[in-house]
Amino acid sequence: MTASSAGSRAPRSLAGDLPGWASGLVTGAIAAAVSLLVVVAPTLAALATAPADGTDTDWGAGILAAMRIWLLGLGVPAATSLGTYSLVPLGLTLLILGILVATAQRFLLRSWDAVGLAIVAFTTLAGFVASFAWRDADDPSALIVRAVLGALLVSAPGIFAGRVRAYGLTIDAIDLVPPSVRTGVRSALSGLALVVVLAAGAGAVGAIRGAATMAETVTALDAGAVGSTVLAIAQLAYVPTLVIWMMAWVSGVGFGVGDGSVYAPAAIETGALPEVPLLAALPQSSGGLLVWTPVVLVAMGAAVRIVMRRRIRTWREDLVALGASAVVTLLVAAGTMRLAAGAVGSGRLAEVGPPVWAAAGAISGLLLAGHVLVGGVAAGLAGWRHRGDAPSEPVDLPQPAVGSSTP
Known part of the structure; x- marks a missing residue:
């Protein structure tokens, strides 16, 4: 050694x-x-x-x-x-x-x-x-x-x-779980992973657009070199929270940062915000093509369903997998949304974050819609391909004459 x-x-x-x-x-x-x-x-x-004020x-x-x-x-x-x-x-x-x-x-x-x-x-x-x-x-x-x-x-x-x-x-008990249920769990986690990637991308776009505002806020705070470093570390601690907020945003439900505020693809209603640089990464645009953002989640559900199609053999297994996927997605999304909701002070900031069950239900429903869409199209195509497959009628062939050598 x-x-x-x-x-x-x-x-x-x-x-x-x-x-x-x-x-x-x-x-x-x-x-x-x-x-x-x-x-x-x-x-x-x-x-x-910190600047000294004459005290220890x-x-x-x-x-x-x-x-x-x-x-x-x-x-x-x-x-x-x-x-x-x-x-x-x-x-x-x-x-x-x-x-x-x-x-x-x-x-x-x-x-x-x-x-x-x-x-x-x-x-x-x-x-x-x-x-x-x-x-x-x-x-x-x-x-x-x-x-x-x-x-x-x-x-x-x-x-x-x-x-x-x-x-x-090695857990042998996993083999006791029906394959269709395991497929549904895999589908749920795969769909949620894609939603997280989409939300992180949307948050990154907001951060790039708000970079100038972030810089101005940091300059106005005048925290010094060490103070600015500590402030950056503190903001990094809330970056995953912002990603979860953006998960609610891409679902169409949106989130709020204070009473009366709404950040959603269809509409934005803002209010007074604390001087925190990270808040400059919040969405600043709404309407137009952004209202179609939730459709991307339907496409993600459809993509997961296409990848998982070989694991599903019968329509009964398909229903079980759909049910397991919907339940797991709803519960995991709700737990995630709950972690990103809370208070950051008093007054209008006593409750910030997404509406837990509304956002989780929207994510689960949109992903499930993609699964159902692909399953319905696949079933329709299969029925159309076999619509002319009917048993053929027996054909009476002429019998050869007695004593003839013709087979």
């Missing part, structure tokens, strides 16, 4: 020297500490470079604010004097999830006990951080429960995925 390969195996060897239960506790603790440090470091950097820097307040931001990434709302902030920075959530996957892949042993203890360690530390960060809140117990539940929902798939990446996994 070479020195480089030995060095790359060192963390795994370190975990191998621990018993299974200890590797689980270490994995959960490292994931929590690293993900929290990722938030604490830029927060303290911004605090250190309150480092404790900076660490407390970083803890609350980290908990917001786990779905714990932050109540401040300016209002309640419950809009989850999904970029931070995905970062925590990635740290969990990488840590579990590197340090966790094969034992399933270690997996469970890693989840317990992470959720316990999240609850401890919440009890410290929100010890002065009106109802700290509710926030602690939210922190534990959010940490459980994030750590369970992250640590499980890390364990699978390290050791692989």
